[in-house]
Amino acid sequence: MKEKKKKKIDWSLDRGWQTPQILPYQRITLDPTVCVFHYGFECFEGMKAYKDARGRLRLFRPRINMERFKKSAARVALPSFDSEELLKLIAEFVQVEERFVLLKEEYSLYLRTVLMGTSGGLGVTAPTSALLYIVASPVGEYYGEGYSGISLEATNGSIATRAWPGGAGRHKVGGNYAPCVAPEKTAQSHGYQQCLWLFGDDDAITEAGTMNIFISLRVSKSERFELVTPPLDGVILPGITRDCILKLAQEKLEHLGWLVDERKIIMVELAAASDSGALLEIFGTGTAAIVSPVEKIKWGQKIIKCGPSENHKAADLASLMTAG
Numbered sequence: 001m002k003e004k005k006k007k008k009i010d011w012s013l014d015r016g017w018q019t020p021q022i023l024p025y026q027r028i029t030l031d032p033t034v035c036v037f038h039y040g041f042e043c044f045e046g047m048k049a050y051k052d053a054r055g056r057l058r059l060f061r062p063r064i065n066m067e068r069f070k071k072s073a074a075r076v077a078l079p080s081f082d083s084e085e086l087l088k089l090i091a092e093f094v095q096v097e098e099r100f101v102l103l104k105e106e107y108s109l110y111l112r113t114v115l116m117g118t119s120g121g122l123g124v125t126a127p128t129s130a131l132l133y134i135v136a137s138p139v140g141e142y143y144g145e146g147y148s149g150i151s152l153e154a155t156n157g158s159i160a161t162r163a164w165p166g167g168a169g170r171h172k173v174g175g176n177y178a179p180c181v182a183p184e185k186t187a188q189s190h191g192y193q194q195c196l197w198l199f200g201d202d203d204a205i206t207e208a209g210t211m212n213i214f215i216s217l218r219v220s221k222s223e224r225f226e227l228v229t230p231p232l233d234g235v236i237l238p239g240i241t242r243d244c245i246l247k248l249a250q251e252k253l254e255h256l257g258w259l260v261d262e263r264k265i266i267m268v269e270l271a272a273a274s275d276s277g278a279l280l281e282i283f284g285t286g287t288a289a290i291v292s293p294v295e296k297i298k299w300g301q302k303i304i305k306c307g308p309s310e311n312h313k314a315a316d317l318a319s320l321m322t323a324g
């Protein structure tokens, strides 16, 4: 990691937000009783800065990150903020760190924005002081060479549930992530890289690892194709990459006769599509992993091969979506 500086802003209930500062990367000193350590009063955002073909700095759809960050903060009783002001600060920070934003395909500056409660005392109450900071790190290709797609182990409530209706799974709050790591280690001990998180008795597909999931298939008894992603029904993180893929697909695929759907899809349907040859491809989406093809999914004793079918290469959909 090559973080060089961080941007820091303190907040307290009686004084509000203090003057933001850009400081050298450094440690944070906090009292052992602060609420973030004990009860997880924390939320975050992940976004990227790029340089465009003309070398200008660009943030990728950052207003959506700011709005999502605000909702996450509200869910865990952290203070609100003016998202346009925060965006200005992030833009200023990126300007200062411009030399780390490489003008090279697949390279970007990853920005991690964190908000945490810093009041102490061990009471489970709304934080009366908070700290917001941003650290940055240049990132390149997410997967190395020779990479052929990720493998997933379908994980349902008999092992672990990532999110549930009314819970906090739709928000980027720190408490959602640690409980997913032990199940992921279990999947890894079986030779799979990440969990495909299922929900409910019918094994509905929700997300994979920390990515939203897309499935393309041939509609049964028809010549039409469909791109499906599970709906934002409260157990799914509303990914910004997900939203981009949906918009692109509507623009590029619908006029070619494709159906682009946000709908519930269960493992039985996926397995049947795979068995009948109707399954074309599966991919995950997220800011860090961008678009990641899925190679196979283990569901109970069944292994579902997700690689591209004979007459449909993984690149087909990607090239359809980026054409024009």
Ligand SMILES: *Cc1c(COP(=O)(O)O)cnc(C)c1O
Residues within 6 Å of the ligand: 046, 172, 207, 209, 210, 211, 212, 237, 238, 239, 240, 241, 242, 285, 286, 287, 288
């Ligand atoms: C961040 C995240 C995503 C992807 O969201 P993007 O906005 O596309 O980066 C998906 N699932 C989870 C659980 C996440 O935390």
